[in-house]
Amino acid sequence: MSDPTFLNDVPLEKAAAQIRAAGARENRLAVEAFFDEPTNTASYVIHDPATRQAAIVDSVLDFDAASGRTSTASADAIIAYVKAHGLTVDWLLESHAHADHLSAAPYIQRELGGKLAIGREIITVQNVFGKIFNFGTEFARDGSEFDRLFEDGDTFSVGSIPAMVLHVPGHTPADMAYVIGDVVFTGDTLFMPDFGTARADFPGGDARQLFHSIRRLLALPDETRLFLCHDYKAPGRDTYAWETTVGAERAENIHVRDGVDEAAFVEMRTTRDATLAMPKLILPSVQVNMRAGNLPEPEENGRRYLKLPLDTL
Ligand SMILES: [Fe+2]
Numbered sequence: 001m002s003d004p005t006f007l008n009d010v011p012l013e014k015a016a017a018q019i020r021a022a023g024a025r026e027n028r029l030a031v032e033a034f035f036d037e038p039t040n041t042a043s044y045v046i047h048d049p050a051t052r053q054a055a056i057v058d059s060v061l062d063f064d065a066a067s068g069r070t071s072t073a074s075a076d077a078i079i080a081y082v083k084a085h086g087l088t089v090d091w092l093l094e095s096h097a098h099a100d101h102l103s104a105a106p107y108i109q110r111e112l113g114g115k116l117a118i119g120r121e122i123i124t125v126q127n128v129f130g131k132i133f134n135f136g137t138e139f140a141r142d143g144s145e146f147d148r149l150f151e152d153g154d155t156f157s158v159g160s161i162p163a164m165v166l167h168v169p170g171h172t173p174a175d176m177a178y179v180i181g182d183v184v185f186t187g188d189t190l191f192m193p194d195f196g197t198a199r200a201d202f203p204g205g206d207a208r209q210l211f212h213s214i215r216r217l218l219a220l221p222d223e224t225r226l227f228l229c230h231d232y233k234a235p236g237r238d239t240y241a242w243e244t245t246v247g248a249e250r251a252e253n254i255h256v257r258d259g260v261d262e263a264a265f266v267e268m269r270t271t272r273d274a275t276l277a278m279p280k281l282i283l284p285s286v287q288v289n290m291r292a293g294n295l296p297e298p299e300e301n302g303r304r305y306l307k308l309p310l311d312t313l
Pocket of ligand 1: 096098
């Protein structure tokens, strides 16, 4: 059962209506996934076939932690796809400040344009991790590195296709889900039904909030197409997958299918999170991604440096 308080939620009702209307249209949102195996991340290029206006969701800047070397092979594949299909990029959408990969949004923006957007609660993430990284006053912590800070229920469009933003905190305080046409980009909330849900133990994370955010997404129509941010395969499944539906998640999600209540979810999530190691790239990723994916300014020798706080996480 969905939490009844969310059924009266105005943004959610509007999102559900949008999904029903878009599902009946001939000209549906086109979705192309780009899966990055080193970080298990699915990035997306989406576009309106009628206008060829596009958005890019959660792009990846390749990063080898051992050598400290960045590269743009993954981003260049996205850029090549956009150019080959004659698309105009209106939006670079981040679902949250990722802890497992660096964002390529600034690099892609330089090549293709578009407005870089994230949830307004990124300011909370900037405050929490600004302290952890001991960034000085030159780090404004006001979200000003981004072009747009979305709030729950904000609307925008991809070409002629309407889009709405839902705030879905829990994994981090700033997670946003993007409802675009009849599709939802879930960010780090739900994973495939056989893998479950995102962890909620990073600074600012909250398992109870995550449960309510997920139940909010699962109150959308069953036929809603869900595109996920990550996949790790699953016991008995040896191929990557990143697309499912609200109906499939409600019926089968191993952590949060219909019938699992908040207390059981929080107990499961908290117990499981206590066994998980920190993501390999959390420290490089967060200090870059909370600044909209911009790398630190070079020092006087022309090199850029990342910080590594010891004994903190
Ligand atoms: Fe994440």
